[in-house]
Amino acid sequence: MRKLLVMALVGFAAQLVDGSLGMAYGVTSSTLLLIAGISPAAASASVHLAEVGTTLASGISHWRFGNVDWRVVRNIALPGALGAFAGATVLSNLSTESAVPWTAGILLALGIYLLYRFSRPLRPTRPRALPRRFLAPLGLFAGFIDATGGGGWGPVATPTLLASGSMEPRKVIGSVGTSEFLVAGAASVGFLLGLGSEGFVLPTVAALLVGGVLAAPIAAWLVRHVPAQLLGAFVGGLIILVNTRSLLRAFKVEPELGPYLYPLGAALWAVAIGFSVRAWRRSNRAAQQVPAAEPELVPAA
Numbered sequence: 001m002r003k004l005l006v007m008a009l010v011g012f013a014a015q016l017v018d019g020s021l022g023m024a025y026g027v028t029s030s031t032l033l034l035i036a037g038i039s040p041a042a043a044s045a046s047v048h049l050a051e052v053g054t055t056l057a058s059g060i061s062h063w064r065f066g067n068v069d070w071r072v073v074r075n076i077a078l079p080g081a082l083g084a085f086a087g088a089t090v091l092s093n094l095s096t097e098s099a100v101p102w103t104a105g106i107l108l109a110l111g112i113y114l115l116y117r118f119s120r121p122l123r124p125t126r127p128r129a130l131p132r133r134f135l136a137p138l139g140l141f142a143g144f145i146d147a148t149g150g151g152g153w154g155p156v157a158t159p160t161l162l163a164s165g166s167m168e169p170r171k172v173i174g175s176v177g178t179s180e181f182l183v184a185g186a187a188s189v190g191f192l193l194g195l196g197s198e199g200f201v202l203p204t205v206a207a208l209l210v211g212g213v214l215a216a217p218i219a220a221w222l223v224r225h226v227p228a229q230l231l232g233a234f235v236g237g238l239i240i241l242v243n244t245r246s247l248l249r250a251f252k253v254e255p256e257l258g259p260y261l262y263p264l265g266a267a268l269w270a271v272a273i274g275f276s277v278r279a280w281r282r283s284n285r286a287a288q289q290v291p292a293a294e295p296e297l298v299p300a301a
Contacts, residue, residue, distance in 0.1 A: 004207040011050065011211025019058045019219025020226070022158035022173035022235060025051060029208055045191035048088070048147070050205045051184035054212030059178035061220035067174025069167065075132045076139035077179035080153065081186035083143025088190025104246035111239030114159050115268075118232030119275035121283060128166050139179070147187040153180050159239055162232060169231040170223045229283075233276040237269030 010029060018025035029047045062068050138160055145152035154176055161172045223231070244265055248254035 004203055007204050007207035008211035011054070011208035012215045013211075014208075015054050015058065015212035015215035016219050017238075018154060019061070019177055019216055020173070020222040022154045022176045025054065025154070025212065045088075045188070046205050047208065048184045048187040048191065050208035050212060051180065052188055053209045054216060055177065055181040055184050057213045057216035058220065059181050061217040062174035062178055062223070065174070065220045065224040067170045067220060067223050068178050069171045069175045071129065072135060072161075072167070072175040073179050075135040076157065076175075077182040079136040079139035080143035080146075080157075080179055081182040083140040084147040084153075084183045084187035085190040087144040087147030088187045089193070101247060101250045104243040104250065108240060108243040108247065111159060111236050111243060114162055114232055114236030115240060115272045117163075118229055118236060119272040119279065121279045130161075130164060130166050143183050143186070146183060147190065153183050155239060155242065158235060162235065169235075173223050173231070174220070227280050229276045229280040230273070233273050237272060240269065241265050
């Protein structure tokens with residue numbers, strides 16, 4: 001019972017981060033299950049089955065708070081589901097560890113760009129429709145990485161859409177989170193066909209699901225009310241730390257370099273957030289100091 005309570009708390013914390021930053025539910029939960037001795041395929045299968053419920057709750061919450069661009073959801077969700085199904089089938093039969101350094105390197109570069117971009121004053125967002133030829137391949141790739149790595153839909157899709165500069169951060173996070181319902185469902189079907197029902201650790205699934213559903217509306221509220229400047233900085237820093245860890249583990253140098261690089265990364269993240277807060281305050285002050293337009297004077301008769 002105590003272990004299930006811990007799993008529920010992990011699900012709550014993971015969904016709180018995922019729902020408010022657009023990533024990390026799968027990565028956080030899968031890492032914990034792997035530490036507990038569950039195989040990579042069973043861990044990814046269990047997390048994705050739990051995500052079917054948590055992403056449904058998250059999508060409804062984001063929709064109620066106005067955080068969803070349904071055009072983006074339509075164009076990214078179905079390719080993402082196809083990629084996730086293919087990835088689940090692959091992971092059920094073989095390992096994809098050789099792709100980890102490449103994926104982590106690309107995401108690390110995106111994280112650095114986001115941290116730089118959102119630590120400086122933002123220009124007014126000019127929303128424009130992203131073409132389907134951009135969204136469909138992104139969804140396919142992100143879905144495949146998500147299923148094979150136990151998490152990756154948000155870490156791939158969220159920073160890529162943020163870097164495009166075409167959407168508000170809250171719309172990016174809400175749309176990516178809502179799309180993940182189809183991705184998680186397709187991955188679960190793939191794991192069910194590849195592993196059978198024994199591939200799912202059902203008590204763990206239930207605990208993660210309960211915690212995630214409770215956190216979903218809180219996270220959607222945070223996205224609605226936290227400034228875009230801070231959201232972008234938090235996303236960029238999280239991407240950098242997660243993928244630094246992936247690269248160090250892939251090259252088997254984490255024990256030697258981790259104690260130095262992790263504190264350095266955290267310190268740079270804190271500095272960038274400080275710059276973000278300062279830029280946000282300056283923007284607010286500038287907006288408040290803009291004088292209201294004076295009424296037009298009408299000449300006396």
